[in-house]
Amino acid sequence: MKQSQLFTKTRKEAPADEQSLNAQLLVRAGFVHKEMAGVYAYLPLGIRVLEKIKKIIREEMDAVGGKELIMTSMQRKELWERTDRWDDENVDVWFKSALKNGADIGFAWSHEEPITDMMKNYIQSYKDLPVFVYQFQTKLRNELRAKSGIMRGREFVMKDLYSYCIDEQQHKSFYNSVIEAYLRVFERVELGDHTFLTFASGGAFTQFSHEFQTITEAGEDIVYLDRKKKLAINSEVLTDEVLNQLNVKREDLEEIKTSEVGNIFNFGTKKCEQLGLSFINEEGKEQFVHLGSYGIGITRLMGVIVEHFADERGMVWPVSVAPFDVHLISLCKDEAEKKQADELYEKLQTNGIDILYDDRDLRAGEKFADSDLIGIPKRIIISSKTLAENSVEVKMRDEEESVLVKIEDILRK
């Protein structure tokens, strides 16, 4: 994409109404636009990052057998009443409205209820199980406060996966495969070393649920981390009994600020009992289905990535989720040189490299500052000086040194 055709502009100053680093940088660089607190539009640079994150997660969810679908935002009151999650006293994040005929509706903040209710159409026998489905869905939550930029939204994108299993054993096996898949996701976005499987409180059916917590000063959570054992414990389950059980010593724990980028939860058979999702087992008897629920906050994860890698000059995207592979910056002045820059752009693009091409008439300093702010991992500079040596200058965003590379060798690099 030619930067001259990208309508967004960078800003030198952070917007006064943004307290969080991720929102300040994302707004300044033109990745997002704030509609209201906790409600952000994703502009051309931002949507590219989101789609790259989604692609990684989609691949990992497909690999464990997930089937993609997309549920609806609009929700029926009577469905959520059956599980006691309609009343504002029980769930305080609903946005509600009404149809013209007066029927109450809500806008989905989660999807266990409608997916489980729908599955009654498709699950009748043990032969129909297991079923694993997932979606990328915009969730709406009426949060009291929203000051963490895209890390806590009133409108945000989530990947949620649901598993329907015959029994605890089948459930556990899938649950563990999702833990592995999630760890691969965080590895692929280069947060692997900073994201920890965290033991949190379970529910009626299971002692623990599991969170994936990434270390960040911008986080809203505090967990207790055993770095050596690579696990963390949420304060709500931090008891001597649990420490014993996990074979962790209190003195090895660090109190640390984190953001919850993922969580997985075992509902047991309770939700399916409430909603009437049962099947006939091999012995011909009726049994309730085991439900598991597995979330990753897509937009939150993007915010955590920004916070984690940013430096004083701007964002630094990991290669796997960068909006473009390469930022090609032309400092060429005369027409012949500009033509060579254009040709390089075409050539790289033809070879499947995704490029932001700064073809604007601006001073070098402004271009470099913009490039640092936007944070594309690899920068290629083409100028009179480099062309004099039939070369371009290549520099990684997170390194200081650049190298000259012959234009004819650039594709190999």
Place this chain on the structure above:
Amino acid sequence: MKQSQLFTKTRKEAPADEQSLNAQLLVRAGFVHKEMAGVYAYLPLGIRVLEKIKKIIREEMDAVGGKELIMTSMQRKELWERTDRWDDENVDVWFKSALKNGADIGFAWSHEEPITDMMKNYIQSYKDLPVFVYQFQTKLRNELRAKSGIMRGREFVMKDLYSYCIDEQQHKSFYNSVIEAYLRVFERVELGDHTFLTFASGGAFTQFSHEFQTITEAGEDIVYLDRKKKLAINSEVLTDEVLNQLNVKREDLEEIKTSEVGNIFNFGTKKCEQLGLSFINEEGKEQFVHLGSYGIGITRLMGVIVEHFADERGMVWPVSVAPFDVHLISLCKDEAEKKQADELYEKLQTNGIDILYDDRDLRAGEKFADSDLIGIPKRIIISSKTLAENSVEVKMRDEEESVLVKIEDILRK
């Protein structure tokens, strides 16, 4: 995808609460699930069709210079008050709710206001123009009635594009390029011969707006079509004056039922005046920006495609938007044969062909009925009989005759 792993099941009977053919077939075949009237979830087969339609439209919007972004569903009251489109008396399809601090919010049924308001951050000079942006967005509209399946939703997916131009001339040139792009879209989904540019009423700034109307008995619109001239007229502008102007004779017009799959509209400078989007022109004077708005109903288009191509046995997808390229149906019984079917599936998949593989243990008749209902354009049958000749049977969904093709030749076919 192995059909044994697809959790959806087909139904023989249409659901009692669906009046429209598109919803009956899509529900029966497991493409969609009805959450409430006009509100449908898209299941694995359905989401594949949606994504293919979006891909075609994305390519055509990119080709005219559109930049993709995604705005928000949540909307600020004060913004829409400025254009007199907040009050229920002026716009009767709003779903509204409130933040915890009491502030009224609405859920977007359109996006001219927020995009135009946002553009004040990015458009200041004539050098910043033109700007073309588009999104695929879930719109919410509180429709009184929703009986046309996915052709009129309370929650539905729309592609909307917005153009910001210096003047009428720049606007017109882009407007015309979008007309061409839209015609290519409808051509690519094989509705080209049945979709007509339609003259409808304009507004303060222009005599006409334009609709794209597809002939279908399921449509909710009526237009007057001149087949030879390949244009249609909406009744609201059907006057002698207009007929003269368009060089159309009343006696050449057919009254015909259609569905509006797209529309394009010239707002002139009015919306930008109301919202304060201006720029400094080459003479250093302030001028208001020209706004155009261009929609295609993605889910509606999918419904129209179903209605248009369906026959008495089920759906018939055009190749370009089919959920899979090939439906591979195995009638193999013994293990050695099943292994050959599995190998063929792997081989076709490895070669980038998207396949639904019916590996289920069902009678041939049931498999064929399901396959006809689902409507994948090309069917490959592998059985003892075909394997005896080292062949498979290939049949198009919309043809009666099948041909035997040697397995070694299948990739070339």
